[in-house]
Amino acid sequence: MKPFVYITRKVPDEIYARLAKVYKVEMWPEEDKAVPREILLEKASVANALLTVISDQIDEELFSCASNLKVVANMAVGFDNIDLEKASRFGVAVCNTPEVLTDTTADLTFALLLATARRMTEASEFVKDGKWTSWAPMMLVGTDVHHKKIGIVGMGKIGTAVAKRAAGFDMEILYHNRRRHEVAEEMLGAQYREFDELLEEADFVVCLAPLNDDTRGMFQRKHFQKMKKEAIFINASRGPIINEQALLDALEAGEIAAAGLDVFDQEPISKNHPFLAMKNVVALPHIGSASKETRLAMMTMCCDNIDAVFEERPPRTLVNKDVLQF
Numbered sequence: 001m002k003p004f005v006y007i008t009r010k011v012p013d014e015i016y017a018r019l020a021k022v023y024k025v026e027m028w029p030e031e032d033k034a035v036p037r038e039i040l041l042e043k044a045s046v047a048n049a050l051l052t053v054i055s056d057q058i059d060e061e062l063f064s065c066a067s068n069l070k071v072v073a074n075m076a077v078g079f080d081n082i083d084l085e086k087a088s089r090f091g092v093a094v095c096n097t098p099e100v101l102t103d104t105t106a107d108l109t110f111a112l113l114l115a116t117a118r119r120m121t122e123a124s125e126f127v128k129d130g131k132w133t134s135w136a137p138m139m140l141v142g143t144d145v146h147h148k149k150i151g152i153v154g155m156g157k158i159g160t161a162v163a164k165r166a167a168g169f170d171m172e173i174l175y176h177n178r179r180r181h182e183v184a185e186e187m188l189g190a191q192y193r194e195f196d197e198l199l200e201e202a203d204f205v206v207c208l209a210p211l212n213d214d215t216r217g218m219f220q221r222k223h224f225q226k227m228k229k230e231a232i233f234i235n236a237s238r239g240p241i242i243n244e245q246a247l248l249d250a251l252e253a254g255e256i257a258a259a260g261l262d263v264f265d266q267e268p269i270s271k272n273h274p275f276l277a278m279k280n281v282v283a284l285p286h287i288g289s290a291s292k293e294t295r296l297a298m299m300t301m302c303c304d305n306i307d308a309v310f311e312e313r314p315p316r317t318l319v320n321k322d323v324l325q326f
């Protein structure tokens, strides 16, 4: 009997075909609609492997009904949608897709910073709405990025890749991280700061920390109040790291200048969300890793990890190393 792999979102034909050569495969056929919870649970109850995306909640309820499940290959570097402790308890390997998306996500993060600082989405709407009637010295002026201070919160692989891009813009690089990053300090001149010091000094505060129990709600109103009034806040990590209401209040009160957000508390964000009415907010639909090359590399890595499990080898990017399968 071939192992049964359930894919929770429509993937390109080549990825489906690769899996279908070896496994019995089923896939949720829709691209723009998440698999309903009851279907996910029903499929998980008979699946040997799940290929998941970040909006799928892989929790105790699911593991309890998935007695044949051996591996969850999550198509993301983040795995905050998966209860790791329960996965290990139920003997299920959890894998993610690090590294292949580092540069792509760093490109998007830096693009978001530039777009927010230079008001690019607002300017594009201005042109498309036919409002560009003359050239004026102070029309749509933004703020410079080059030679400013960037403060990176979360100096992992993506944080370091963003720092490299910042160095190319002659920025001074500050960072806050659980551990000192000697390589970034040596190679890029990055300077470690305590969290509050970074908030006070940086012109651009860029959140790239992973979501976990330590970082959930890390940015509250008092943290935005510590930032400069001209500061720009960028979040390309996970929405729940910030208190969204606190960010809204800080923007409304003019405590910071603008925000560039690729991630939100609730995704997709509701079309009535107050952020969407604010000119100084650039909002993107969680597209950090969304280049064709990188998305294919992420899916390929998921397939490699699934293969490893059924060939009884530890997957290359196993997250819950305490799982007893191997």
Ligand code: DGY
Pocket: 054, 075, 076, 077, 078, 079, 101, 237, 288, 289, 290
């Ligand atoms: C990740 O990989 O964690 C991203 O947020 C999803 O593209």
